[in-house]
Amino acid sequence: MSNKEKDQEQILRDVTQTDYKYGFVTDIENDMIPKGLSEETVRLISAKKNEPEWMLEFRLKAYQQFLKMEMPKWAHLNIPEIDLQEVIYYSAPKEKKEVKSLDEVDPELLATFEKLGISLDEQKRLSGIAVDAVIDSVSVKTTFKETLGEMGIIFCSFSEAIKDHPDLIKKYLGAVVPPSDNYFAALNSAVFSDGSFCYIPKGVRCPMELSTYFRINAANTGQFERTLIVADDESYVSYLEGCTAPQRDENQLHAAIVEIIVEKEAEVKYSTVQNWYPGDKNGVGGIYNFVTKRGICRGESSKISWTQVETGSAVTWKYPSCILKGDNSVGEFYSVAVTNNHQQADTGSKMIHIGKNSKSTIISKGISAGFSQNSYRGLVKVLKGAKESRNYSQCDSLLLGDKCGAHTFPYLEVDNRSAIVEHEATTSKISEDQIFYCNQRGIKTEDAIGLIVNGYAKEVLNKLPMEFAVEAQKLLQVSLEGSVG
Amino acid sequence: MLKIENLHASINGKEILKGVNLEINPGEVHAIMGPNGAGKSTLSSIIAGKEIYEVTAGKITFDGINLLELAPEERACAGVFMGFQYPIEIPGVSMVNFMRTAVNEHRKYRGQEPLLAADFLKLMRDKKALVEIDSKLTNRSVNEGFSGGEKKKNEIFQMAMLEPKLAVLDETDSGLDIDALRIVANGVNKLKTKDNATIVITHYQRLLDYIVPDFVHVLYQGKIVKTAGKELALELEDKGYDWIKKQFD
Numbered sequence A: 001m002s003n004k005e006k007d008q009e010q011i012l013r014d015v016t017q018t019d020y021k022y023g024f025v026t027d028i029e030n031d032m033i034p035k036g037l038s039e040e041t042v043r044l045i046s047a048k049k050n051e052p053e054w055m056l057e058f059r060l061k062a063y064q065q066f067l068k069m070e071m072p073k074w075a076h077l078n079i080p081e082i083d084l085q086e087v088i089y090y091s092a093p094k095e096k097k098e099v100k101s102l103d104e105v106d107p108e109l110l111a112t113f114e115k116l117g118i119s120l121d122e123q124k125r126l127s128g129i130a131v132d133a134v135i136d137s138v139s140v141k142t143t144f145k146e147t148l149g150e151m152g153i154i155f156c157s158f159s160e161a162i163k164d165h166p167d168l169i170k171k172y173l174g175a176v177v178p179p180s181d182n183y184f185a186a187l188n189s190a191v192f193s194d195g196s197f198c199y200i201p202k203g204v205r206c207p208m209e210l211s212t213y214f215r216i217n218a219a220n221t222g223q224f225e226r227t228l229i230v231a232d233d234e235s236y237v238s239y240l241e242g243c244t245a246p247q248r249d250e251n252q253l254h255a256a257i258v259e260i261i262v263e264k265e266a267e268v269k270y271s272t273v274q275n276w277y278p279g280d281k282n283g284v285g286g287i288y289n290f291v292t293k294r295g296i297c298r299g300e301s302s303k304i305s306w307t308q309v310e311t312g313s314a315v316t317w318k319y320p321s322c323i324l325k326g327d328n329s330v331g332e333f334y335s336v337a338v339t340n341n342h343q344q345a346d347t348g349s350k351m352i353h354i355g356k357n358s359k360s361t362i363i364s365k366g367i368s369a370g371f372s373q374n375s376y377r378g379l380v381k382v383l384k385g386a387k388e389s390r391n392y393s394q395c396d397s398l399l400l401g402d403k404c405g406a407h408t409f410p411y412l413e414v415d416n417r418s419a420i421v422e423h424e425a426t427t428s429k430i431s432e433d434q435i436f437y438c439n440q441r442g443i444k445t446e447d448a449i450g451l452i453v454n455g456y457a458k459e460v461l462n463k464l465p466m467e468f469a470v471e472a473q474k475l476l477q478v479s480l481e482g483s484v485g
Numbered sequence B: 001m002l003k004i005e006n007l008h009a010s011i012n013g014k015e016i017l018k019g020v021n022l023e024i025n026p027g028e029v030h031a032i033m034g035p036n037g038a039g040k041s042t043l044s045s046i047i048a049g050k051e052i053y054e055v056t057a058g059k060i061t062f063d064g065i066n067l068l069e070l071a072p073e074e075r076a077c078a079g080v081f082m083g084f085q086y087p088i089e090i091p092g093v094s095m096v097n098f099m100r101t102a103v104n105e106h107r108k109y110r111g112q113e114p115l116l117a118a119d120f121l122k123l124m125r126d127k128k129a130l131v132e133i134d135s136k137l138t139n140r141s142v143n144e145g146f147s148g149g150e151k152k153k154n155e156i157f158q159m160a161m162l163e164p165k166l167a168v169l170d171e172t173d174s175g176l177d178i179d180a181l182r183i184v185a186n187g188v189n190k191l192k193t194k195d196n197a198t199i200v201i202t203h204y205q206r207l208l209d210y211i212v213p214d215f216v217h218v219l220y221q222g223k224i225v226k227t228a229g230k231e232l233a234l235e236l237e238d239k240g241y242d243w244i245k246k247q248f249d
Ligand SMILES: Nc1ncnc2c1ncn2[C@@H]1O[C@H](COP(=O)(O)OP(=O)(O)OP(=O)(O)O)[C@@H](O)[C@H]1O
Pocket: B011, B012, B014, B016, B034, B035, B036, B037, B038, B039, B040, B041, B042, B043, B085
């Protein structure tokens, strides 16, 4: 065998065996309910969580709503029928009592998060990120709670918030994404098990990044979490979300809701690095990711900024949106979505301009490789009263290879003549000539792809908090390994 | 340093090189001339390791090793540089990032640590001055929107950064204005040492006024059909290729 053949063999091996590095399973005892979905399931989840009556009512209403709805078919996705009766809706790591300190958390669980690069030990956490860790259905630990509490910031699991801050939850739950919003929102509202809640009081700048880390561990379980962020007048918070799952042959369902409420002159930055298990090279397994993320800029001059780097999931269906209700409010969406092998993504954003002089920006960078399908779907809607509002949308697609697809579906509904709406779109390819040019300068093919892809996604990566940006860069490169040449 | 023996190569089943022999020693400058379509770019691409060409016979050794067994990036790190006839644009990738990756890959190959950012930037500054390239160009993406001449200057800049043992410059002079031609040629001359060698592929004598070759070869129909000293270039300038073609058609 010549060296070249050996090299090719090696590359092939690397490629086919590039492991999804988060694909391990943690052996922990779980408290699970039987699979299947019914009113009984909803009641059981609520009972397991010792919820107040009003919460159960919210769930039951949502469930009734859900029964009247059908799975949406409009996305450019090819999804086999999902049998919701085969899903387990509640699974929690078994714990004897409420966890007060880290010593009481199951060591296996701690090890899991260490392995994922997330330290729940506050002493070790020098970088100053507060973490809420959610495994399967429940939040296992929130760090820095006391430090934040001194400033009046509430950062806790959703279950705790229901107990400790019922007034806030009653006021804001479903305020931006009502259960009737869509099929998956209704499902989530009925069966959601946990998530994170965050409240930043008036005039407070949150001194550290807040983050939620989601992990699906148990087999056959669905993960249905909710995040609710409320930023009161003149406050600021930067929020991070990360997610991974074990490598399994069967598909698993993730249907989450994120709601953000931003008051006058407040700002919320929400960043996601989504790395759910994407399935193997042949498209077996992987997470079905159906997420409803929406924020409302309620007050004047408020701002929401979504940044997402999406590399995981077999199927992604998500459109982080902004309702720009306040005058002079600002909505931003920066996205990099990578699909490789047999992954499918239908993602984009909605910007609804209601307030005067509201501004929005959409920067979407799709990268498709292998046999994957990558679609941008976006809506810019300008209502009558949204005088002088502006939108700028830019949707770029980068193709690696010729068996993948990139699509753009921009929708415009402009009901105001003083509005300025701009849309630009480009499609480009990484050519063999570009790779060879890099090779000739001593740069390996994989690194060349990394350079080109990171260059292409730079505008979005720059929006991520430093630590996350480095992680995301590596992730982009790993996700695309072996896709050219 | 470089020894090419009886090299045959084809593309899509069509034979382009039909038995090329060439030997290059350290310190030498060789010019390769020849009519359009003779196979000059093919030869340089094969030296650099472009995969679409199939080598059907013959061998290439570089410093005693079989070059054909190395991947393109290994050849580059071993000291083979090719100045492209048509340099490629890479939008979004900054020259700084591109060069830093390239330089550090070369260093890694030699077992050296990556350069510190400050040292790297100083190296860039020095080399920019050496080849008189406009600072603004290196603040942009690789070749993106560069004029034809700017792209060629950028090739010489990259050569200066990487300090190859063997540089194959494929028509680096075409598309250059008179000042740029002088600048590029000066750059090549400044980079010349007794240990490295240069192959310049060109159609015009005027480049060879500046870069004086030790040997001039004529490639025709996939073979080197004539080799002589620098006076051959003058003769070709004067008489064209017909008198050579006649001997072989
Ligand atoms: N991909 C290809 N498919 C078929 N023929 C090719 C291909 N690439 C090159 N050739 C042919 O190979 C021959 C040699 O081309 P090459 O580019 O090496 O010539 P050259 O000597 O560099 O010419 P020039 O002086 O015009 O640059 C030409 O006849 C060209 O058409």
